Amino acid sequence: MTTDDSRQASDLGPEMARIEKELERFPGAVLEKYRVARAELDSRLRPQDLLDWGNHALAIAGKAVRSWEASAEYLEASPAVQRQLPSGQFIRWAAIGGRLCDDSPSLAVSFFKASPDALTRLRPRYVDDWANLGRALYRGTWKSSNLACHFYEVSPQLLESLTFAEFTRFGESLQVLSRRSYDLADECLVKAARLFPRLGEERDAFITVSRDLAEHSWREVKGLYDAASTSLTALEPVHRSRMLSIARRLIAAEQVNIGEFFAGASNAVNHVPAEFRQRLLELAEEPLAASPASVNLLITQAPAILDRLSPSQFEEWHREGMRAIDESPESGPAYYRLESARARESLDHLSSGVELNRVKEILRTYCRALSNRDIEVNATQQIVDKKIGWVNEQSATTEGTTIYLPPVADRFSHKDENFGWYKVIATHQSCHIEFGSFDFDFDAPSTMFQDLRPEMHPAAKPKTDLAATVAELVTDAIPGITETDPSPNASPNASPNASEEEGGIELAYLTDMGRFFDLFSDRTLGLDIFTVVEDTRLDSRILYEYKGLAASYRQTQAASLSERPRIEDLPMREAMVEFIVRLSLRQTGNLKVPKGYTDTAQQIRRIVNMLSEISATVEDSAEAATRIYAMIADVPNNTIPEEDFEDVNLDDEIPDEEEENTEEILQMFGGEGESAGEEPADSSQQDEQEFTDEEAYDSPEDVDYRGEFKPEMAQLLSQLSMDAADFDGEPEPITQEQLEELLKNSAELEQADMEEGEEGQQQQMDEMLQNLMKEMQQRDPDNQRFGDGPLVHVPEEGGPLEATEPNSFVYDEWDFRANDYKPRWCIVHEKEMAEGESQFYEDTLAENAALVHEIHRQFELVMPEMYRKVKRLEDGEEFDLDAVIESVIDRRTGNTPSEKVFWRRNKVERDVAVAFLLDMSASTAEAIDENKRPTDDWGAPDDPVEYMVWLRSRRAEGLRRSYKRIVDIEKEGIILLTSALEQTGDTYGIYGFSGYGRENVEFYVIKEMDERWGPAIPRRIDRIAPLHATRMGPAIRHATSKLIKVDAKSRILFMISDGRPQDRGYSREGVEKEYAVHDTRVAFEEARKEGVTPFCLTVDKNGHDYLKTMMHDMNYEVLSDISMLPTRLPQLYRQLTNA
Amino acid sequence: MTTTEYREYRVEEYSVKEEPFYAPLSDEIEIFTAAYKQKIPVLLKGPTGVGKTRFIEYMAWRLSQPLNVVKSKNKKPGPSASGNGMIPLVTVACHEDLTASDLIGRYLLDANGTRWVDGPLTRAVKAGGICYLDEIVEARKDTTVIIHPLTDHRRLLTIDKLGQVIEAADGFLMVISYNPGYQNALKDLKHSTRQRFVALEFTFPPPEIETEIIMHEADVEREIAEQLAKLGDKIRNLRDYGLAEAASTRVLIYAALLMKQGVAPRRACQVAVTWGITDDEQMQRSIDEVVTTIFA
């Protein structure tokens, strides 16, 4: 026992009194708190300790102006702290706080304040360390003090989920960070407090990562916390720790964007099958040493790859990637980004399935070659999404202009076979177009039948309905179209597709096909029969015309045949239809039909056989369909026992054509026979049904390779675009009622999920109608037939303009509707491009060194020609031997000898001036994926909006860090080319254009025609950037005016654009596109008249659509892959200017 | 002992003696005959390998046939140098270095001094033959200067060096060919030149005629010829969709000839057709698909 120990409280009385007295100097709160605390501590502390405690209070309060606050906190915290600390430690605590107060009272305030809570989770011996951790963050500044205070404040929270060792390391990582930025460290502190409790066992690993990162790349630390709290926590703990250990090694390898890595990779891990996640992370470690940049890609790509590959195939694919890395570590990222041929080949090899996106372009060109039509190829989903009657995403189909194919072909184990499948189904669809399935003309004669169509009448429909429809048609048509012409008598002239109705009113059919199907009282059966018959015709034609495809086509038919339902399982009428389907698939034996129908079957066989003639037309199919319909429409649709079927002898001679009983056939078609009778067809059928056990008729299953055939819809949808092309005069408007009528009647339309109840159906019908109208409006290029009013040409507001400002120029604009110019319509403002940095220019040249070299080499090949020897000069490099001899001869023969006996290299032949016109419209800001070829961007949706989403998500996944825009590629192209142009000595100018509205066409001079190359030009190129709209005409006119001032033999206007001309106020709504295209065409033509050769290079994949019009017979090229521009541009230029 | 057999002609003595095979596409034979009789120069326009050269050979032969000679008796048929009533056919393939004297003629130096030698054009002019300048745009611009007086009513050839003007013999006719090349701004015919000629436009023959041509030229079966003609037709459909040059009759004939030698049809098409017309891989792939659709 020491003396101190034995001191009695009473001994200390005066001392304590002194303390109390002294404390009176400070604001009252201090003394107040002192008293409260003392009351508690009196009994708990030994006198000496109590005295020390009191002295500390006094000392702290007296240290600095505001340290009384610290003292107050100290006093306030004391009772609680004391309860947690042995007395020696307690005084130590006070001393530690006191020292903090020496540094900064506010530090001490926070420290004391946090102590009671913190100490519940902190071993007493660590108090010192804790204080020091906070202290270390403080470096005398206001910000650092804030951080340190904050650190103390959140310490209790942190300590709740961290061990002290972890806590220490976290504190250290904050220190590292705080040396860079206090704000950042502070933010991380806040995030950490929220994050750690959710992180589980992986806290330690995470802290290590964050500390490493703070050292390597401190700016990223915040991103790391963000990513961790959203994505890392979403992972299962095992995967978390693995990911963290990978991250650590990535940081050590100086890989950046760890935050993105977490976000992307965690997301990806959760998107692969659960049982493969662990393995994936194991695999991801493999490239760590040799190619750390591959790691992230390997993980993030995995979900997409695993869509195509099984996990074991995936490992196989990854092995190949590792081999690639072994051979050349740099190749890793490209491999895992799927940008290397090796990666794709390996993937292709491994997955036998063929994706439409990868073969779309090939199939498109293929179909265009076969059909000589501007066919598009797209995924079935696109037409299903339009909700206009197509529902099956697995069935190939066409609406007459686009061929829709299922997204993958993977029914075979071999890729070639799968591609072969695509080819077969695409050929079938394309042949519908090529061999005229949709060109059906109701009034056209067939080639092998007696034409009964003209004698047939539309099947009767309930009278009231029809009358109502007609009335509606006449009066209630879309306002603006038929209102102009309300008299029912005014239309008999109109449609070629008109058929006579009883009331003498003409009902216009939208399509010939619709008119044809209207003949059938059972439209569904009619369509089914017509489909089989037409497909038979088509298949025979294909087998005849395309012998190379015949083998696989036959195999496909055989395969389809093996999947057909058994005829014997079907009710009788359906059995008859199935019989035809099987015939059309060339079944050669063992075909059954219900007893008593073998003769019918033989007759059907005869008709089907006729359609195998190559000369058969779609009208023959139609006539054939009516015959077959007449034969089987009456067959009751009863299920009968299997014994009641009998074989059709297919070895029998096909029966000779008998004298056709046309009466009998016609009777089946609501013609005189029936309508003369009392009962309409429908009701008689109904009657029958009541008495028999007939089943409702079901259409046969689709023949898979033939897909879906919707001739009526195809005619409807394709006629608009075709009419526009070759229809003279006022086309017939289409009314909403007509469409509704079509929808109601057509057997072709399917709905996704049939709603129950009439109301639901009506609603679906309405939706489909809306969709269809939308679709048709889009297709009708001039809104001629479908719109909200007849088109009257409204001149755009305003009148001619004056160019008042300097360097502004007025140009006329061509109005295709008026077929005349609008005088002084646009103002071009010419400006010199501002100067930026030359960095972009230099980088481009450096990055493309190989290409630059190649281009220079190619242009050198041009040289000998340009610098061709010019002979017969009076002065030159050397004697021209031929000329000398001639001259000698002349002298001898008494002719005047020529003095032109020299030659010289000279550029006389090549005398080219070219103006480059660059599109600087806003759309050139769109990002491109530079390393991708169009065939390979599988997964990229075509729809621009979806595309942007897709692109963004790809970026978010961390696949791309920087991206190039179209305009950058344009710039690169120009840079590479100009570097070569300097070599040729051609005169050239570079201009950019954009603008908004006709008064503001901006025309930027990057290099003037007569301007010499200089350092300013790279700097101006740098400033080429996406601006506003694209009014091409005035820019072309202005560039032309510059070109014709140059004295050159060949003048070229070379435009590089990314899309169609577009601007606000380009004529009236609805025809802007047309207007713009026409004005541009005329501007080009004007240029040509002036002796300028225009050329347009576009990177718009859809460019073929309008360029044909816009460029008329001038040259243009559509680059399918924008990344090819820098390579292609110089090639084109050489072609254009060179022999 | 080996002997090389060959025949040698002076240019103006060369004429087409055997009837060349030519399948007319439309009324070009009648037009050409009429133009020949009226001494109107003819311009043959069209892509490569569509039979322009063959046509002119055929016409040279055909116009030499007795019927024609008889018909133009009163006008005194062209005094052909060979004196056999055949119209000489002088063909000059133009190239970039072809100068006026290459056509007209020049003095040559020899041991005895100088000697004038007529160029092919001069010979054709004198002999009253058909002078066919193939790919005229390739020639240097100065050649057009001598063409002009020959191709209007004057029908004169001026030879500066000799100080002579030669009036073309009756049977003389200038025929030029011209392929409106793809994307070529530098080489184009001047209007003053163009408008001195009647223009016959050659396009790819329709499949039926092309079938005949292939059958005849390569001596293959009709089926093969038909399929090749179909292939040609399909490929030509692609001209609107990014294919710069379509397959000519010539390459189809090549493919047929290879097949005749036993090369597998698909392979023959690939080497003779696909690879010949485009370097674009995707286009090649698509065309290959067309090939395999047509040929087994």
Ligand SMILES: Nc1ncnc2c1ncn2[C@@H]1O[C@H](COP(=O)(O)OP(=O)(O)OP(=O)(O)O)[C@@H](O)[C@H]1O
């Ligand atoms: N109408 C035709 N009749 C007969 N043979 C033809 C016909 N068209 C083309 N050919 C064949 O095609 C081949 C190529 O024709 P030709 O050499 O006449 O083409 P060209 O038009 O002169 O081509 P280029 O412009 O390349 O010289 C001929 O050898 C011939 O076999």
Ligand SMILES: [Mg+2]
């Ligand atoms: Mg030729």
